[in-house]
Amino acid sequence: MIKTDFHAVIRPFGEVGSLVDISAPTMDEACHTVMALNKMLLARRLSAIVSTTPSYSSLLVCFNPSLLGRAALHDLLQQLLNDLEQIDQPRGVTWEIPACFGGRYAPDRKQLEVALSTQWDVIVHRFCSIEFTVRAIGFVPGFTYLGGLPPDLHCTRMMTPRARVPASSIAIAGNQAGIYPFDSPGGWRILGRLPFAVFDTADEPPAIFSPGDQLRFKPVDETEFASLAEQPRENVISVSVAGQ
Amino acid sequence: MKLEFLTSGLRTTTQDSGRPGFTHIGVPVGGALDQAALHYANRLVGNPIYSPVLEITLTGPRIKCLESGQVASAGGDFKLVVNGQARAPNTAITLEAGDELSFEPSSAGCRTFLAVAGNWCVKRWLGSASALRVGSHELLPEAVWYKGNVLETYAFNVTPWPSPLLPPPRARRSILAYRGPEYHLLDPTSIAELFGKSITVVDPSNRMALRTDARLNLTSEKSESEMVSSGVQPGTVQVTHDGQAIVLMRDGQTIGGYPRVLQCTVSSLDHLAQLRVGDAFAFVLIDG
Numbered sequence: 001m002i003k004t005d006f007h008a009v010i011r012p013f014g015e016v017g018s019l020v021d022i023s024a025p026t027m028d029e030a031c032h033t034v035m036a037l038n039k040m041l042l043a044r045r046l047s048a049i050v051s052t053t054p055s056y057s058s059l060l061v062c063f064n065p066s067l068l069g070r071a072a073l074h075d076l077l078q079q080l081l082n083d084l085e086q087i088d089q090p091r092g093v094t095w096e097i098p099a100c101f102g103g104r105y106a107p108d109r110k111q112l113e114v115a116l117s118t119q120w121d122v123i124v125h126r127f128c129s130i131e132f133t134v135r136a137i138g139f140v141p142g143f144t145y146l147g148g149l150p151p152d153l154h155c156t157r158m159m160t161p162r163a164r165v166p167a168s169s170i171a172i173a174g175n176q177a178g179i180y181p182f183d184s185p186g187g188w189r190i191l192g193r194l195p196f197a198v199f200d201t202a203d204e205p206p207a208i209f210s211p212g213d214q215l216r217f218k219p220v221d222e223t224e225f226a227s228l229a230e231q232p233r234e235n236v237i238s239v240s241v242a243g244q
Numbered sequence: 245m246k247l248e249f250l251t252s253g254l255r256t257t258t259q260d261s262g263r264p265g266f267t268h269i270g271v272p273v274g275g276a277l278d279q280a281a282l283h284y285a286n287r288l289v290g291n292p293i294y295s296p297v298l299e300i301t302l303t304g305p306r307i308k309c310l311e312s313g314q315v316a317s318a319g320g321d322f323k324l325v326v327n328g329q330a331r332a333p334n335t336a337i338t339l340e341a342g343d344e345l346s347f348e349p350s351s352a353g354c355r356t357f358l359a360v361a362g363n364w365c366v367k368r369w370l371g372s373a374s375a376l377r378v379g380s381h382e383l384l385p386e387a388v389w390y391k392g393n394v395l396e397t398y399a400f401n402v403t404p405w406p407s408p409l410l411p412p413p414r415a416r417r418s419i420l421a422y423r424g425p426e427y428h429l430l431d432p433t434s435i436a437e438l439f440g441k442s443i444t445v446v447d448p449s450n451r452m453a454l455r456t457d458a459r460l461n462l463t464s465e466k467s468e469s470e471m472v473s474s475g476v477q478p479g480t481v482q483v484t485h486d487g488q489a490i491v492l493m494r495d496g497q498t499i500g501g502y503p504r505v506l507q508c509t510v511s512s513l514d515h516l517a518q519l520r521v522g523d524a525f526a527f528v529l530i531d532g
């Protein structure tokens with residue numbers, strides 16, 4: 001639970017969009033407020049709300065203006081924000097996720113050891129001690145942006161992006177960590193891989209994580225990774241709801 | 245009716261009104277880039293207006309009719325050619341088994357939409373039959389048409405509507421837009437650049453975004469590194485690090501870290517969909 005002092009600005013963004021920007025003492029608090037607002041808005045189950053896009057410190061709400069006017073939408077958002085200030089909002093679910101940080105799954109190991117002047121097992125131990133928050137899913141379907149990377153793990157992007165980052169790679173760049181949903185080009189530095197897909201069109205919903213979820217990584221070796229990769233995803237990861 | 249693809253054309257996909265409601269996991273709304281054309285083509289053949297259609301880009305496919313039925317195309321001023329003969333636009337055409345259909349693009353558009361009468365029993369994902377390509381991945385591979393594929397539709401047990409709709413207007417070259425969340429970052433020269441002269445669509449432009457030759461400067465009030473990723477929509481005009489203005493389209497990204505200087509109107513999206521690389525257009529600012 002956290003209680004946050006925040007300031008919100010609600011503005012029009014085109015004919016069918018409105019944008020809520022939250023400022024708070026820390027990005028973590030701003031992000032948490034955005035996720036809580038999004039949850040409360042969706043709980044109203046209004047057919048006029050076409051889609052919502054929570055991302056870091058903002059919430060984009062796309063609506064159907066023939067069902068709900070902008071003034072009424074802004075009143076509703078303001079009401080929800082007022083309610084948010086009065087009650088503590090629970091955090092999202094927490095996932096414990098096995099990941100392999102060795103061998104071919106960690107191609108940037110040497111460069112990261114040099115860049116961070118730290119030994120690999122120390123880097124991995126540090127990374128796995130952090131509770132990350134999903135700050136956004138997007139850019140492409142399923143790309144998972146994780147907030148919470150401590151300053152001692154910040155690093156620059158690669159000068160020349162890789163042509164192919166394997167799907168399910170965990171990578172870091174700047175103050176962010178992220179998980180790639182598909183094989184794709186990318187310039188973030190790869191430090192490990194998950195033994196399952198984070199986005200699959202055959203799944204309902206297709207993305208396993210939601211914005212606001214908490215993630216903690218648990219290191220496994222290559223042999224264990226291989227055996228986990230063959231199992232159904234639900235056997236591989238565990239999830240707990242805050243407060244339970 | 246039943247249609248066989250003899251060639252695929254440049255890119256021919258199934259598209260409908262898209263899959264709204266999944267932007268929180270990065271899935272764009274997608275759907276036919278020219279929604280007015282989607283509605284009109286469907287109405288011409290008596291289909292519900294949100295039925296899937298074939299979206300045909302620049303070079304159309306060659307299609308052979310295996311079982312008779314009605315087709316109609318709308319958008320982009322393409323000509324339908326049946327057995328080598330051009331047919332009148334904006335009407336439903338009855339194809340008999342053995343007829344061959346092809347398309348003649350015009351310089352007035354980029355995409356046409358072919359409605360095929362009947363119920364499309366095609367695979368849907370998240371409620372939509374629309375193709376979506378992410379990098380080299382097709383998220384709904386069944387929605388991309390290749391040589392040898394057969395499209396089959398099944399008769400509706402309803403009387404088709406008469407067609408009271410007027411054809412959609414020809415693609416407009418003036419694009420209406422509201423101020424975007426970071427409009428204030430544009431300096432006066434850039435505002436003149438954005439509204440004072442015509443802007444040209446450049447490569448690479450596709451269903452994700454139209455790139456332009458407009459070069460804009462942003463005031464240094466907020467450096468780009470300070471901007472955290474925030475929601476974008478189809479029709480959002482972003483300014484990249486090197487100053488290029490890009491217009492996001494229906495398959496575009498869902499969040500972005502570039503300043504969002506304009507937001508095009510919903511109906512302008514249909515007109516943007518008809519711009520080809522090399523075409524010129526102008527932004528018109530709407531107050532409000």
